[in-house]
Amino acid sequence: MSEVVLKMQGIIKDFPGVRALNNVNFEARSGELLALMGENGAGKSTLMKVLSGVWPYPTYEGDIYLRGERVRFANTKEAEAAGIGIIYQELNLIPGLSVAENIFLDRQFTDAKGRINWNQTFAETQKLLTELGINDIRPTDLVQNITVGKQQMVEIAKALSLKAEILVLDEPTSALTDKEVKDLFRIIRKLKADGVCMCYISHKMEEIEQIADRIAVLRDGQTIGEVTPIADITLDQIIARMVGRDIKDMFPKVDFTPGEVTLEVNDLSVTNPDMPGSYLVKNASFVARKGEILGISGLMGAGRTELVGGVFGAYPDQTTGEVKLNGQKLEIKSPKDAIEAGIALLTEDRKALGLFLDKSISFNTTISSLETISSKVLGIINTQQERKVVKEYVDQLGVKTPSIDTVIGTLSGGNQQKVILGKWLNSKPDVFILDEPTRGIDIGAKVEIYKLLNELVQQGVTVIMISSELPEVLGMCDRILVMCEGEIVSNFERDDAKKEAIMAYATGSA
Incomplete structure (x- = not known):
């Protein structure tokens, strides 16, 4: 020894x-x-x-x-x-x-x-x-x-x-x-x-x-x-x-029959600003249905984050193509346009893109949906309503914090992630895109997030999830898109998806 x-x-x-x-x-x-x-x-x-x-x-x-x-x-x-x-x-x-x-x-x-x-x-x-x-x-x-x-x-x-x-x-x-x-x-x-x-x-x-x-x-x-x-x-x-308890089912997927197409993306491309003439995403087309979890798999650098960023208006000067929501073509020139249309994006980099680290839990939870806590006539924030809403999400998601006034930068990474989830849930989106939602999250919290995704699809929300963890994708998604070098190269139904096949397409060897 x-x-x-x-x-x-x-x-x-x-x-x-x-x-x-x-x-x-x-x-x-x-x-x-x-x-x-x-x-x-x-x-x-x-x-x-x-x-x-x-x-x-x-x-x-x-x-x-x-x-x-x-x-x-x-x-x-x-x-x-x-x-x-x-x-x-x-x-x-x-x-x-x-x-x-x-x-x-x-x-x-x-x-x-x-x-x-x-x-x-x-x-x-x-x-x-x-x-x-x-x-x-x-x-x-x-x-x-x-x-x-x-x-x-x-x-x-x-x-x-x-x-x-x-x-x-x-x-x-x-x-x-x-x-x-x-x-x-x-x-x-x-x-x-x-x-x-x-x-x-x-x-x-x-x-x-x-x-x-x-x-x-x-x-x-x-x-x-x-x-x-x-x-x-x-x-x-x-x-x-x-x-402190046994977890019987790591991936508690609920079978739910998807409905009509909610999101339709046609020929979406995102140019590479550092290399003129090249693309981060090239001619990507897909649909996502009401009440389903659509997975996006692929290696790091395959263009997954850039694809959903293009849909969300993160790269307006680099993005071409068509995005439709509930059959209506959208003109998304900024994330604000996407949020107002009913699209939410939980970003991969929560600290740089998802949070105001020097602000409170309360501020971070409501900043993207102030209309839910404001007077419709005067536009003034109702502080009492804000605290009520934030407290509900803190309790629902199990955020460990002494107070909703706690500065979010002092929380652990997993609790920060829960606050971001609460932020987007409060916006009541039709389409909820989650980019690596369980990265750096413990097993107990992962299962709670999976259960939350099940609740969302049962409520009719369209969920799109990017994940680098294949067991997570296979365990939770109804369909799986695979990306390689900026292109969507395959589309698997849940029952047909196998780890080996996904990796073959992701690495370009299929």
């Missing part, structure tokens, strides 16, 4: 009106990957922020031990100096700087006169990349010109340049392609072999089964059960620890 490198004991962390961590205990060892799992808002990221000095002592209670010695960090610099590196879901890199400049930011090598020694900086960067087996990134590459997956590798190299012995990865694969995930796992296995201790936060069970050695589960800010070897626990037992 390897050495215990990290021990967190009796950790308690309070925020105004809520206890985020309540007597959390766990330990992690050298050369292992400890998976930290739990529902959104369970306290996983807060716990890691305590460890990394984001929440310094004494803003929390309890003790942290590194190799048996108690430590109390006053800031992140002290945690880094002690050998703790943390890679957040939102990467912390400067896009306009090179890979080398990001890795050695504020720590560049200098000569006797204090001038930056670029040759040494680039050489040390290349040494780190080579040690990690990363051959397709150069020290001089600008971060803004490399993929998210490669940026993830840069973050790992940066942490290792700080001599990190404990590496925390928070949802590291949420925006990676399958190939990038394989590359990341290769690096993780190498780091384990080198004796690095890793704490890995993820909601993806298939990842945990592949890469984890042991698992710790948090629920409502508490550790549930013992830290357990992954070989000694089943998927159902993990889920039961996370949500």
Whole structure:
């Protein structure tokens, strides 16, 4: 059994009106990957922020031990100096700087006169990349010109340049392609072999089964059960620890006979502004019916997000084609036009495109449908009605928050997603488009979202769902469109859809 490198004991962390961590205990060892799992808002990221000095002592209670010695960090610099590196879901890199400049930011090598020694900086960067087996990134590459997956590798190299012995990865694969995930796992296995201790936060069970050695589960800010070897626990037992109940049906699809065509899209194309003459979406045509869930599958970069963005008016100067709603041709020149017509879009990037992070839950819930809480005569917001509406959605969707006045940027990612759902539900759309609605969401919350989608289709709403998770698409969708390189290349009915066939079309090999 390897050495215990990290021990967190009796950790308690309070925020105004809520206890985020309540007597959390766990330990992690050298050369292992400890998976930290739990529902959104369970306290996983807060716990890691305590460890990394984001929440310094004494803003929390309890003790942290590194190799048996108690430590109390006053800031992140002290945690880094002690050998703790943390890679957040939102990467912390400067896009306009090179890979080398990001890795050695504020720590560049200098000569006797204090001038930056670029040759040494680039050489040390290349040494780190080579040690990690990363051959397709150069020290001089600008971060803004490399993929998210490669940026993830840069973050790992940066942490290792700080001599990190404990590496925390928070949802590291949420925006990676399958190939990038394989590359990341290769690096993780190498780091384990080198004796690095890793704490890995993820909601993806298939990842945990592949890469984890042991698992710790948090629920409502508490550790549930013992830290357990992954070989000694089943998927159902993990889920039961996370949500406090058994989930009998992961995909509770309700059979419902779709009605007439609600949305009709003909020859929709979206040009690529960076490459004149090329297309992000080319000649896409499809229909979506009342009371059905239409899935859109394909690899990242296939044009799925751009397709629904074109329908929603996100690229008015780049989009051509025809969109009809209930038989009427629409002139959609902006998202505002789409919303007024009865189309809602839950965006893939919730932080940049879906939320006002510095505003309250209440503000974010009603901002897209102010007419539902305003006087029809005077146009003045009825504050009492607003609070009533927001409270109903917070309760219905199970948003974990001390108050509807809480700033939404302080909530966990899953709870932010629930607020966005409430925002669009309040607009009472005829067509509800959801782009990766369960990305970064725990299993319990996923099932609740699936149940909500069933309720919507039973109410006659047309639901279009983009998802990179094939089991989700196969489990919840009535029909599935497959995209490859900007084109719709296949259309499967639910009963005919098979994972292998979808992947064959998505990769262009069918």
